[in-house]
Amino acid sequence: MPSSRKTILVVDDEPQIRRVVNHALADDATRVLEAATAREGIDMAAAERPDLIVLDLGLPDGSGADVCREIRGWSQAPILVLSARHSDAEKIALFDAGSDDYVTKPFSSAELKARVRALLRRAATRDAEGSTKIVRDDLEIDLERRAVRLGGSPVHLTPIEWELLTALATHPGRVMTHQQLFTAVWRGRDHGDAQQYLRVYVAHLRRKLESDPVHPRFIFTIPAVGYRFGT
Numbered sequence: 390m391p392s393s394r395k396t397i398l399v400v401d402d403e404p405q406i407r408r409v410v411n412h413a414l415a416d417d418a419t420r421v422l423e424a425a426t427a428r429e430g431i432d433m434a435a436a437e438r439p440d441l442i443v444l445d446l447g448l449p450d451g452s453g454a455d456v457c458r459e460i461r462g463w464s465q466a467p468i469l470v471l472s473a474r475h476s477d478a479e480k481i482a483l484f485d486a487g488s489d490d491y492v493t494k495p496f497s498s499a500e501l502k503a504r505v506r507a508l509l510r511r512a513a514t515r516d517a518e519g520s521t522k523i524v525r526d527d528l529e530i531d532l533e534r535r536a537v538r539l540g541g542s543p544v545h546l547t548p549i550e551w552e553l554l555t556a557l558a559t560h561p562g563r564v565m566t567h568q569q570l571f572t573a574v575w576r577g578r579d580h581g582d583a584q585q586y587l588r589v590y591v592a593h594l595r596r597k598l599e600s601d602p603v604h605p606r607f608i609f610t611i612p613a614v615g616y617r618f619g620t
Contacts, residue, residue, distance in 0.1 A: 393418070394417075394418055394419065394420055395418060395419045395420070395440045395441070395509060396419075396420045396421075396422065396437060396438075396439040396440050396441075397414055397419060397420070397421050397422070397439055397440065397441045397442070397443060397505070398421075398422045398423075398424065398430065398433055398434055398437065398439040398441075398442045398443070399411065399421060399422070399423050399424070399442075399443045400423075400424045400425075400426075400427070400429075400430030400433075400442065400443070400444045400445060400448070400453075400456065401423075401424075401425070401443070401444075401445035401448075401471065402425050402426065402445065402447075402448055402449050403445070404425075406445065406471070406494075407423045407425075409498065410443055410501065411423065412498070413498040413501050413502055414443075414501070414502065414505060422437060422439065425449075426448060426449060426450045426451075427448040427449075427450050427451030427452075427453070427455070427456045428450055428451070430442075430444070430448075430456055431456060431459055431460060434460050434464060434466075435463075438464070438466070439466055440466060440467075440509060440512070441466055441467045441468075441469065441505060441508055441509055441512070442460065442466055442467070442468045442469070443469050443471060443501075443505075444456060444457060444468055444469065444470050444471065444488070445470075445471045445472070446470055446471065446472035446473075446474065446479075446483070447472070447473075453470060453472075453483075454482055454483055454486045455486075457470070457483065457486040457487050457488050458486040458487060460487075461486065461487030465512075466512070467489040467490070467508035467509065467511070467512050468487065468488045468489050468490075469488070469489065469490045469491075469492060469504055469505065469508060470483050470488045470490070470491045470492070471492055471494055471496070472491065472492075472493060472494065473493070473494045474493075477613040477614060480614055481566050481567075481568075481613075481614055481615075484563075484564050484565070484566045484569070484614060484615065485566050485568060485569060489508055489511075489562070489563050489564075490504050490507075490508060490564075492504060507562070507620075508562070510620070511561055511562035511563075511620050521533045523558045523559070523561070525558075525561075525606075525607060525618075525619060525620075526606060527539060527540045527541075528598060528607060530554065530555065530558050532555060532559070535551060537551075537554070537598075539597075539598060544597055544598065545597075546594075546597065547593075549574060549575075549590055550590060550593055550594055550597070552573070552574040553570065553574050553587070553590050553591070553594060554594055554598075556569075556570055556573040556574055557570070557608060557616060557617070557618035558618045560618065561618050561619070561620045562617065562618070562619075562620040563617065563618075564611050564614060564615055564616075564617045565615045565616055565617065566614055566615040567583040567584045567587055567614075567615050568583055569615065570583070570587055570615060570616065571583035571586060571587065574590075587615075587616070591608060591610075591616060594608060595608060605619075606619060607619050
């Protein structure tokens with residue numbers, strides 16, 4: 390009989406950080422594994438297939454962003470990055486590499502647990518919904534029929550608006566950077582300012598989907614980074 394116990398992998402070269410994370414997250418419903426290097430973390434992720442990975446940015450034998458990128462090539466497990474750095478450029482690079490969330494050191498156990506719960510909840514929702522239909526409140530996105538309904542009424546989207554909405558909605562809760570979205574939607578067909586293109590089309594989508602575009606329910610702006618579809 391399969392176990393419902395969650396497995397979390399912590400990849401960090403500082404024993405005290407691994408100990409703090411272990412104490413914060415380990416309980417009867419959660420098993421916490423530890424790795425101290427990039428190579429050990431990748432190998433353990435491949436062997437154990439954890440439900441979530443807590444990944445330090447600075448590892449002795451490699452970049453945390455490179456580890457994130459490699460794991461994301463074959464795993465959809467949420468990746469929560471830990472870092473002592475604060476810059477928007479670094480956050481963008483990490484989200485581009487495939488991370489789901491970012492916590493700056495020092496952090497509180499309460500914040501860490503809340504972030505982990507949210508990531509696991511989003512992953513469970515994604516897995517339960519399957520791949521053909523996405524429903525959020527009164528918004529329904531039918532990926533197979535390329536149709537959108539809001540409050541039961543059809544919403545007519547342009548091809549670009551559809552591509553943008555589905556790029557966001559198929560990654561609920563994950564921050565998508567401007568460059569990720571620009572690549573996913575325009576696929577290299579156009580060249581220009583990704584942030585400006587997206588600002589225009591997100592505004593179009595919000596006018597069609599949000600009852601109050603200034604206080605959105607579905608598409609949230611992450612300043613200087615990108616956008617996120619709500620869960």
